[in-house]
Amino acid sequence: MEGVDHLADERKKAEFNVEAMKIVWAGSQHNLEVSNRISKLVADDPAFRKDDRTMLPRKELFKNTLRKAAYAWKRINELRLSEEEASKLRFYVDETAYTDLHWGMFIPAIKGQGTDEQQRKWLPLAYKMQIIGCYAQTELGHGSNVQGLETTATFDPHTDEFVIHSPTLTSSKWWPGGLGKVSTHAVTYARLIIDGKDHGVHGFIVQLRSLEDHRPLPGITVGDIGMKFGNGAYNTMDNGVLRFDHVRIPRNQMLMKVSQVTREGKYKQSDVPRQLVYGTMVYVRQRIVADASCYLSRAVCIATRYSAVRRQFGSQNGGPETQVIDYKTQQSRLFPLLASAYAFRFVGEWLEWLYTDVMQRLQANDFSTLPEAHACTAGLKSLTTSVTADGIEECRKLCGGHGYLCTSGLPELFAVYVPACTYEGDNIVLLLQVARFLMKTVSQIGTGKQPVGTIAYMGRIEHLMQCRCNVQRGFAELSADLVEAAVAHCQLIVVSKFIEKLQQDIPGEGVKQQLEALCGIYYLSLLHKHQGDFLATSYLTPKQSALANDQLRALYSKVRPNAIALVDAFNYSDHFLSSILGRYDGNVYPKLYEAAWKDPLNESVVPDGYHEYVRPLLKQQLHTARL
Ligand SMILES: CCCCCCCC/C=C\CCCCCC(=O)SCCNC(=O)CCNC(=O)[C@H](O)C(C)(C)COP(=O)(O)OP(=O)(O)OC[C@H]1O[C@@H](n2cnc3c(N)ncnc32)[C@H](O)[C@@H]1OP(=O)(O)O
Numbered sequence: 043m044e045g046v047d048h049l050a051d052e053r054k055k056a057e058f059n060v061e062a063m064k065i066v067w068a069g070s071q072h073n074l075e076v077s078n079r080i081s082k083l084v085a086d087d088p089a090f091r092k093d094d095r096t097m098l099p100r101k102e103l104f105k106n107t108l109r110k111a112a113y114a115w116k117r118i119n120e121l122r123l124s125e126e127e128a129s130k131l132r133f134y135v136d137e138t139a140y141t142d143l144h145w146g147m148f149i150p151a152i153k154g155q156g157t158d159e160q161q162r163k164w165l166p167l168a169y170k171m172q173i174i175g176c177y178a179q180t181e182l183g184h185g186s187n188v189q190g191l192e193t194t195a196t197f198d199p200h201t202d203e204f205v206i207h208s209p210t211l212t213s214s215k216w217w218p219g220g221l222g223k224v225s226t227h228a229v230t231y232a233r234l235i236i237d238g239k240d241h242g243v244h245g246f247i248v249q250l251r252s253l254e255d256h257r258p259l260p261g262i263t264v265g266d267i268g269m270k271f272g273n274g275a276y277n278t279m280d281n282g283v284l285r286f287d288h289v290r291i292p293r294n295q296m297l298m299k300v301s302q303v304t305r306e307g308k309y310k311q312s313d314v315p316r317q318l319v320y321g322t323m324v325y326v327r328q329r330i331v332a333d334a335s336c337y338l339s340r341a342v343c344i345a346t347r348y349s350a351v352r353r354q355f356g357s358q359n360g361g362p363e364t365q366v367i368d369y370k371t372q373q374s375r376l377f378p379l380l381a382s383a384y385a386f387r388f389v390g391e392w393l394e395w396l397y398t399d400v401m402q403r404l405q406a407n408d409f410s411t412l413p414e415a416h417a418c419t420a421g422l423k424s425l426t427t428s429v430t431a432d433g434i435e436e437c438r439k440l441c442g443g444h445g446y447l448c449t450s451g452l453p454e455l456f457a458v459y460v461p462a463c464t465y466e467g468d469n470i471v472l473l474l475q476v477a478r479f480l481m482k483t484v485s486q487i488g489t490g491k492q493p494v495g496t497i498a499y500m501g502r503i504e505h506l507m508q509c510r511c512n513v514q515r516g517f518a519e520l521s522a523d524l525v526e527a528a529v530a531h532c533q534l535i536v537v538s539k540f541i542e543k544l545q546q547d548i549p550g551e552g553v554k555q556q557l558e559a560l561c562g563i564y565y566l567s568l569l570h571k572h573q574g575d576f577l578a579t580s581y582l583t584p585k586q587s588a589l590a591n592d593q594l595r596a597l598y599s600k601v602r603p604n605a606i607a608l609v610d611a612f613n614y615s616d617h618f619l620s621s622i623l624g625r626y627d628g629n630v631y632p633k634l635y636e637a638a639w640k641d642p643l644n645e646s647v648v649p650d651g652y653h654e655y656v657r658p659l660l661k662q663q664l665h666t667a668r669l
C-alpha cells in the first residue's frame with residue numbers, strides 16, 4: 043500500500059546509527075549535506091526524468107540527453123552552483139553524456155599537459171562551455187597500444203603550424219565520447235613529426251567544428267560510430283569517428299608542459315618523465331575507482347532491499363514464506379558484494395589522496411612515486427571495475443526473474459557500467475602494467491633498494507633474493523600467472539586500506555563494529571575464493587581454512603539484521619536508483635504491476651500486427667481443424 047514502509051521491521055533491527063554511517067559513506071558531514079541537497083534538486087525536477095530512457099529510439103534519446111545537459115547547465119548557472127555542486131548535479135542526473143568527457147578529460151588534459159599560457163587561453167573558454175571538448179586518443183587500429191597510434195602531427199616551419207593527418211583507415215580516431223555529434227574541439231593524440239623524425243605521441247588541441255554553425259571544419263570528417271550495447275545505456279553518448287585530411291593548427295596548440303617545439307622546429311623534452319603525457323588517464327582511473335563503489339552500491343542496494351521483500355518457500359503451518367535474504371546461499375552471494383562496495387569506497391578515498399600527493403610532488407619535480415601511482419591507479423581501476431561489472435550482473439541474478447525487467451534498474455545499470463572494464467585501459471592490459479611494476483620491484487630486491495609504500499611487503503620475499511631467478515624469464519610466457527599476482531596485489535591494497543580506515547576515529551553507535559564485520563567479510567570471502575592458492579603454498583592449513591569459512595558464515599549472520607540499514611546508508615533516492623525492486627518502501631508488487639500497464643505495448647488490447655500476421659495463422663488453423 044502507498045505510504046507504508048514494507049521494510050520497517052528490517053530497519054528496526056539495525057544495531058548501529060544509520061545517520062552516522064551515511065556520513066562515513068559520504069566522506070564528511072559537508073559531503074552528505076551537499077549530496078542530500080543536490081540529489082533532491084534533481085529528483086524533484088521532472089526535467090530530469092529517466093524512466094523512459096530504455097524505450098526511446100536513439101535519435102530521440104540523444105536529443106533528450108542534449109536537452110538535459112543544457113537544462114542542467116542552465117540550473118547550475120541560475121543557482122550559482124560551485125564546481126563541487128555542479129559535479130554532484132551531473133552525477134545525480136545519472137546520464138552519460140558529452141559533458142562527462144568535457145569536464146572529465148578535455149579540461150584535465152589541458153590542466154595537466156598545457157603550459158600556463160595555454161591554460162590561460164583555453165580553460166576559461168572550456169569552463170564557460172564556450173567550447174566543448176573531447177579526448178581523442180583511441181583509433182580504429184589502436185587503443186591499448188598508445189605508442190602505436192598512427193595520426194600524425196607534422197611541423198611546418200614555413201608557417202609555424204602542425205599539419206594533423208589521418209594517413210590510414212586504422213588511424214581514424216574511434217570511440218572518443220562527445221566526438222560524434224557535439225564537441226567543437228578535441229585534445230587529439232598524434233605522432234609528432236619534425237623534419238622527418240618521429241618523436242612519439244603528443245597531445246594537440248584541434249578545433250573540429252565551426253562555433254557559428256557547428257559544421258565540421260575543412261579537412262575534418264566526423265560522425266557517430268553507431269549503436270552500442272543495450273537500450274538507452276551508453277547510447278546517450280555520441281562516441282565518434284574522426285579523420286583529418288591535412289588539417290593545419292598553430293604551433294602553440296601542441297600541449298607543451300611535458301615537451302616543446304620551438305619556432306625553429308627544435309624538439310625540447312622537459313626533464314620530466316615522458317609518461318606524464320599519460321597523466322589524464324591516471325587521473326580518470328583514480329576517479330573510476332571511486333565511481334565503482336557508487337555503481338556497485340546501487341546494485342547491492344536494489345538486490346538487498348528486494349531480497350528482504352521477496353519470500354519464497356519455507357512456509358510453516360500456513361505462516362509467511364522465508365525471506366530469500368535469510369538463505370545462506372543468498373547471503374554468500376550478496377554480502378561479499380555489500381562489503382566490496384564499502385571497501386572500494388575507502389580505497390577510492392585513499393587513491394584520491396595518493397593521486398593528489400603525486401601531483402604535489404610533480405610540482406616539486408619529485409617523480410619518485412609516479413611508478414607506484416601508475417601501478418595503483420591501473421591495478422585498482424582494473425580490479426574494482428571487474429568486480430563491479432560482475433557484481434551488478436550477480437545482483438540481477440539475486441533478484442530472480444524480476445531482476446531482468448528494465449523497471450528493476452539492473453539491466454541498464456549493467457549496460458551503462460560494463461564498458462568501464464575496457465575504457466580508460468583494458469583491464470588485462472592494465473594488470474600487465476602492475477605485473478611489470480611488481481617484477482621490476484622483485485628485480486631490485488637485494489640491490490639495497492628497499493620496497494616502500496604498497497609494495498613494502500615484497501621486501502620480505504627472502505627466497506626470491508636467494509634464488510636470484512631471472513625475473514625477466516618469459517614474462518609473456520608467465521603473463522597469465524603474473525596477472526593473477528597483480529590482482530592479488532591490488533586486493534591486498536584494498537584490504538589494507540579498509541583496515542587503515544578502521545584505525546581512524548569513526549563516530550556513531552555501532553558504526554565501527556559494522557565496518558569491522560564488513561571488512562572481515564571482504565577479506566574472508568577473498569580467502570575462501572582463493573583458498574586453493576593459500577593451501578597450495580602452505581600459507582594456510584586445511585584446519586585454518588575451515589576456521590576461516592566458519593568465521594565468514596558467522597559474519598553473514600552478524601550482518602544480516604543490519605543489511606537494510608547498511609544499504610540505506612548509501613543515501614540513494616528512489617529517483618536515483620530508478621528501480622521498483624529497490625524502492626525505499628519495499629512496495630514492489632503493486633508498483634511492478636502498475637508499471638507493466640504503462641508499457642507502450644499495452645496501449646492497445648489487440649497488438650499491432652495481429653490482423654496481418656496472427657489472425658491468418660489462427661484462421662488457417664481453424665480451417666485445418668475443420669477438415
Ligand atoms: C564512469 C566515470 C567515472 C568518472 C570519470 C569521469 C571522466 C570520464 C568520463 C567518462 C568515462 C569514459 C572515459 C574513457 C576514456 C578513454 O578510454 S581514454 C583512452 C584510454 N586509453 C588507455 O587507457 C590506453 C591504455 N594503454 C596505456 O596506458 C599504455 O599504452 C600502456 C601503459 C599500456 C603502455 O604504454 P607504453 O608507453 O607502451 O609504456 P610501456 O612500455 O608499457 O611502459 C614504459 C614505462 O612507462 C610506465 N608507464 C606507462 N604508463 C604510465 C602512466 N600512465 N603513468 C606513469 N608511468 C607509466 C611503465 O610503467 C613503464 O615504466 P618502467 O619502464 O619503469 O617499467
Ligand SMILES: Cc1cc2nc3c(=O)[nH]c(=O)nc-3n(C[C@H](O)[C@H](O)[C@H](O)COP(=O)(O)OP(=O)(O)OC[C@H]3O[C@@H](n4cnc5c(N)ncnc54)[C@H](O)[C@@H]3O)c2cc1C
Nearest residue numbers: 177179180184185186217218219461464465466467468470
Ligand atoms: C564506452 C567506451 C568509451 C570510450 N571513450 C573513449 C574516449 O573518450 N577517448 C578515447 O580515446 N578512447 C575511448 N575509448 C576507447 C578505449 O579507451 C579503448 O577501447 C581501450 O583502451 C581498449 O583498447 P582497445 O579497444 O584497443 O582494446 P585491445 O587492446 O584491442 O583489446 C583486445 C584484447 O586484446 C588484449 N590485449 C591487448 N594488448 C595485450 C597485451 N599486450 N597482452 C595481452 N593481451 C592484450 C586485451 O586484453 C583484450 O582482451 C572508449 C571505449 C569504450 C568502450
